[in-house]
Amino acid sequence: MSARDEILARIGRAVAGAQDVEIPRGYxxxxxxxxxxxxxxxxxxxxxxxxxxxxxxxxxxxxxELTGDRRMIVPDGFDRAGGWPELGTADGVIxxxxxxxxxxxxxxxxxxxxxxxRAQTLVPDYHLCVVRxxxxxxxxxxxxxxLDPSRPLTWxxxxxxxxxxxxxxxxxxxxxxxxxxxxxx
Amino acid sequence: xxxxxxxxxxxxPKNASQAVxxxxxxxxxxxxTHTIRGKRAGVVAExxxxxxxxxxxxAIKDHTLRNLDRYLVMMExxxxxxxxxxxxARDAAEANxxxxxxxxxxxxxxxxxxxxxxxxxxxxxxxxxxxxxxxYETDLAELIVQLGDDFPSHILVPAIxxxxxxxxxxxxxxxxxxxxxxxxxxxxxxxxxxxHLRERFLRSKVAISGANFMVAETGTLxxxxxxxxxxxCLTLPETLISVVGIEKLLPSxxxxxxxxxxxxRSSTGERMNPYTSMWTGAVEGQDFHLVLLDxxxxxxxxxxxxxxxxxxxxxxxxxxxxxxxxxxxxHAYGSVYPGPIGAILTPQLxxxxxxxxxxxxxxxxxxxxxxxxxxxxxxxxxxxxxxxxKAPHPAAERAGMKVAGWILNDHVRLAKAxxxxxxxxxxxxxxxxxxxxxxxxxxxxxxxxxxxFRDWWERGGPDERA
Numbered sequence: 041m042s043a044r045d046e047i048l049a050r051i052g053r054a055v056a057g058a059q060d061v062e063i064p065r066g067y068x069x070x071x072x073x074x075x076x077x078x079x080x081x082x083x084x085x086x087x088x089x090x091x092x093x094x095x096x097x098x099x100x101x102x103x104x105e106l107t108g109d110r111r112m113i114v115p116d117g118f119d120r121a122g123g124w125p126e127l128g129t130a131d132g133v134i135x136x137x138x139x140x141x142x143x144x145x146x147x148x149x150x151x152x153x154x155x156x157x158r159a160q161t162l163v164p165d166y167h168l169c170v171v172r173x174x175x176x177x178x179x180x181x182x183x184x185x186x187l188d189p190s191r192p193l194t195w196x197x198x199x200x201x202x203x204x205x206x207x208x209x210x211x212x213x214x215x216x217x218x219x220x221x222x223x224x225x
Numbered sequence: 226x227x228x229x230x231x232x233x234x235x236x237x238p239k240n241a242s243q244a245v246x247x248x249x250x251x252x253x254x255x256x257x258t259h260t261i262r263g264k265r266a267g268v269v270a271e272x273x274x275x276x277x278x279x280x281x282x283x284a285i286k287d288h289t290l291r292n293l294d295r296y297l298v299m300m301e302x303x304x305x306x307x308x309x310x311x312x313x314a315r316d317a318a319e320a321n322x323x324x325x326x327x328x329x330x331x332x333x334x335x336x337x338x339x340x341x342x343x344x345x346x347x348x349x350x351x352x353x354x355x356x357x358x359x360x361y362e363t364d365l366a367e368l369i370v371q372l373g374d375d376f377p378s379h380i381l382v383p384a385i386x387x388x389x390x391x392x393x394x395x396x397x398x399x400x401x402x403x404x405x406x407x408x409x410x411x412x413x414x415x416x417x418x419x420x421h422l423r424e425r426f427l428r429s430k431v432a433i434s435g436a437n438f439m440v441a442e443t444g445t446l447x448x449x450x451x452x453x454x455x456x457x458c459l460t461l462p463e464t465l466i467s468v469v470g471i472e473k474l475l476p477s478x479x480x481x482x483x484x485x486x487x488x489x490r491s492s493t494g495e496r497m498n499p500y501t502s503m504w505t506g507a508v509e510g511q512d513f514h515l516v517l518l519d520x521x522x523x524x525x526x527x528x529x530x531x532x533x534x535x536x537x538x539x540x541x542x543x544x545x546x547x548x549x550x551x552x553x554x555x556h557a558y559g560s561v562y563p564g565p566i567g568a569i570l571t572p573q574l575x576x577x578x579x580x581x582x583x584x585x586x587x588x589x590x591x592x593x594x595x596x597x598x599x600x601x602x603x604x605x606x607x608x609x610x611x612x613x614x615k616a617p618h619p620a621a622e623r624a625g626m627k628v629a630g631w632i633l634n635d636h637v638r639l640a641k642a643x644x645x646x647x648x649x650x651x652x653x654x655x656x657x658x659x660x661x662x663x664x665x666x667x668x669x670x671x672x673x674x675x676x677x678f679r680d681w682w683e684r685g686g687p688d689e690r691a
Contacts, residue, residue, distance in 0.1 A: 043313040044301075047471065047519045051294040054527035060291045063284040066277040067483065083496065128427070144497040157509060158460040158502075162453065163427075181482035189443040189478050190307070192508045195485075195501035200453040203493065204366035204382055205389055205411040207257050213365065213415055214422065215453025215500060 071178040076142045077223055080176050083145025087198020088211055089219040096224045099170060103134065106168060106220060113160050117153025127159060132166030132216075138193075140176045141183045145198070147171060147221070148183060150191040158192055167216040169196075173225045236584040240557035241549075250386055254554050257385050258545045264494025265542060265598070271496070272486065281483045283602040286536035289441075289474050290526060296441040296474050297517065303444025307506020309513040314468075316520050321352035323516050324433065324466055328358050331464050333431045339448065339455045340364035341435030342380065342539055343468050343518055345561040346574075349433070360433065361425060363454035365418050372399040378555030378563060380541040381492055386554050389414065422454065432458035436469045437538065438484060439515075442477045445505045446515070449488060449498045459502050464512045471517050472526075472535040484538065487600040491540035521574035530611040534569050536601040541566075543595035543605060549588060558585065565595035569608040577616050586612035621660035643677035650675070 041049075073079055081091045094102055103120065110131035114120055118134060125131075138150035147169055149155045161167055177183050187193060200215030211217060244250060269275050289296055301311045314320035328336055336353070338344065338360050350360040350371075362371045369384040370377050373395045377383030384392070393409040396417050403417045434455070438447040446467055448455050459465060475481065489498045507513040526532050544550045544564030555563030559581045560571040568585045577583040586609050595605045618626075632642045650673040656665040 043315045043319060043519075046315060047313055047517070047523065048294045048297065050519070050523035051297075051471075051526060054523050054532075055291055055293065058291050058529075061284050061287045063288055064277070064280050067274040067281055067486075068277075069482070086496075087499070141497075146497045158456065162456050162460060180486050184479065184482040184485070189440065189445045189503070190505055192505075193501075193503040194456065195497070195503075197495070197497035197499050199499065200451070201499050202365050202415055202452045204364070204369070204384060204452075205392055205414055206253070207260050207382065207385075208411040210411050210415045213419055213452035213454065214363075214426070214457050 067181075068179065069181040071143070071182075073142055073178045076176045076178060077173050077225060079178075080140055080142040080145060080171075081223055083142065084147075084198070084221050085145075087145055087201075087219075089145075089198050089221055091221050091223065093223045093225060096172075099222060099224050102222060103168070103170075106222075107132065107134070110166065112168075113156065113164060115154055115156030115160060117155075119154070127163050130160075130164045132168060133160050133164045134168045134170070135161055136170050136172075137175060139183050139186050140171045141178075141180060142176055143179045146183070147196045148187060149194045149196065150188060151194070152191065158194060161194065161196075162215055165216055166218045166220070167196075168220045168222070170222045170224055173223060176223075235559060236580045237557055237559075237588045238584060240559065240581075241553040241588070244553040244557045249388070250554050251552060253386055253388055254551055257382065258551045261494055261545045265491060265545070266494075268490045268494055268496055272490070278483055278486055279600055279602055282487050282538075282600055283536060285475060285480050285483060286472075286601055287533075289476055290472065290532060290535055292476075293471065293474065293526070296476055297471060299441040300439055300444060300474060301517075303441065304506055304513075304515050305444075307444050309444070309506040309515055312514060312516045314516055314518050314520070317347035318352075320347050320468055320516055320518050320520065321349055324349060324468065325353055325356045325358065327464070327466055327514055328353065328431055329356065331431050333358075333464075335359050335361065335425075335429060336431045336433050337361050337363050337425060337429040337458050337462065338367075339432065339434035339450070339458045340367045340383075341433070341468065342561060343435045343470050344433060345377065347468070347518070347520060349468065361422075361429075363422055363426070363458060364450075365415065365452060365454075368418060368422070369395060372396070376556055377561060379544060380539050380562065380564070380566075382541075386556070422457075426454075426457040426461055429458075429462050431464045431466070432462040434458060434465065434467045436467055436473055437488065438475050438481065439469055439473050440475050440478055440481065443505055445478070445503050447481065448502045449492075450501075451493065451499045453500055456500055456502055459504065460509075462511070464514070466514045466516065468516045468518055471519055471522055472537075488538055488540055491538075491542040491598070491600040521576075525570075525573045528573065531569065531573050531608050533603050534566070534573060534608060536603055537566050537570065538601060539566075540600055542598040542600065546594040546598050548590060548592060548594070558588065560585075565589060565605045565609075566603070569603075569605055569612060572612055572616070577612075583616045586616055619660060619663075625661070640677070640679055643679065646673050647675060647677065 111125040113130045113133040136154040137147045139148045199211045199219040200213045202213045312323045366384040379385040389409040436446045550564040558567045562570045568588045572582045591606045
């Protein structure tokens with residue numbers, strides 16, 4: 041008997057006669073938030089990421105200002121011309137995102153156009169992410185409903201961090217040590 | 226290589242009485258568990274629907290376990306059609322063989338690892354070492370444990386028992402590239418670990434992970450982490466092998482909306498952990514293998530009371546509130562799963578044939594704090610009591626219980642025994658002799674009253690009192 045068949049048979053024997061259960065979904069699946077942008081900015085800031093809230097028209101100039109002479113990766117589909125440094129030598133990466141969650145201060149990348157590959161947003165030490173105000177949802181269930189599971193997804197809540205030494209939080213381990221977020225209103 | 230817990234000698238009371246003598250350990254643990262406990266309480270209180278999320282989490286897991294065979298087949302189909310390969314392992318040896326074979330097929334002799342309870346449970350690192358394959362842990366705490374040739378002592382923070390100066394010593398001793406003037410400042414130690422692992426991440430061709438969740442409907446795997454070592458391992462290598470316990474399954478994509486709220490808040494006490502990776506099958510040209518692990522889980526599933534332990538999402542909230550864990554630490558439990566959840570999971574996964582495993586259901590005061598914080602409402606005290614009744618008991622205790630049962634079964638016998646005890650109360654020693662001394666070593670014998678309740682009642686009882 042194959043391992044597969046044996047495990048499935050064991051499960052069948054183990055649960056024979058057991059009752060199935062209904063799943064109560066009494067939790068909140070949407071939330072009314074008056075100031076989504078404000079809440080998202082506050083929660084991202086709580087993770088010690090850097091946050092800018094600016095009108096859409098000012099975004100290109102602000103990007104120039106922030107990136108200066110850093111060698112930035114600008115992925116295909118990002119609305120800006122850019123250089124193409126090698127992954128190992130890039131100083132940073134600029135991306136958009138798929139959705140952002142106000143309650144938890146989370147950005148989700150689905151690595152579609154303008155978001156680069158998973159490695160491109162991981163290896164460089166600086167990640168600049170542009171979030172459009174319309175991409176912000178209030179809570180986790182609203183984000184899950186908007187995402188496509190067939191795509192690779194990276195949920196980012198602040199910069200890389202660890203609390204493994206005496207539970208002292210230290211920002212910046214293996215992922216980008218600086219996360220900067222521009223919220224374009 | 227870090228040591229393995231398999232076949233560890235001793236028993237919980239013996240280990241615990243040694244551990245509580247270590248004042249440094251108690252200080253480290255008290256500080257750590259109280260910090261994390263406070264953070265958890267704060268972020269849980271932010272959600273007015275926490276109890277509804279908890280009820281949903283419990284029911285989703287129970288429904289999955291009831292239909293586990295069907296959902297596993299669904300998972301297999303989804304992963305396969307997304308370009309991944311699914312393997313099934315009945316036990317630790319089979320899982321280790323499969324993983325070693327997959328690594329050998331790539332021609333590589335080194336793998337990087339994401340922190341994973343399942344691969345610790347099966348002793349994968351040691352099994353790979355026997356095949357000449359070096360497995361490098363990349364989570365900071367796991368790295369500290371591995372370099373220190375130590376045991377993990379907490380599910381989430383495996384090096385919780387080590388303080389900064391001990392960690393500095395380990396790094397100086399085991400990382401050839403660190404400068405001698407390395408300080409014990411946590412950012413400096415973290416930087417040392419970053420540099421130590423950087424090159425390894427960029428050159429490794431094979432990675433091994435576990436998963437926090439897998440979604441049957443879509444074939445998606447989910448890993449939550451903080452440092453980015455998980456993203457490094459899951460993303461950069463050409464081959465990814467994930468070893469996942471069969472109970473980690475969720476039926477539908479939507480179910481993540483519950484668990485992505487329950488887990489980070491219960492575990493690290495954050496609204497969300499820094500990084501969560503989700504992938505379905507072979508992504509961005511990677512070769513992906515999923516090893517579905519039983520290793521005793523179907524035995525746990527067959528137990529009507531104990532099966533609720535399979536709802537566990539390894540958040541470690543129960544460790545952080547447990548008065549026993551806080552004082553003795555994780556090593557006393559002799560298993561990769563310490564604390565209250567370990568006390569019910571280990572004896573069920575491994576059986577209670579060893580002295581250590583049979584002692585674990587007693588490693589609790591039954592205060593119930595673990596049940597209150599559990600995000601999937603596992604009634605740990607209920608399972609502990611049930612396991613206690615199934616654990617082997619010493620002959621003297623069995624004989625004593627038999628006599629007690631015989632007396633308590635008949636009111637005439639009970640009345641006679643009580644009168645006899647009253648008459649002989651002056652002769653009762655403070656400590657019982659022989660094997661019964663095990664009981665009085667840690668407890669006072671109850672005082673015997675000069676009259677039993679029954680006799681007092683028959684004499685007029687309440688009337689006399691009035």
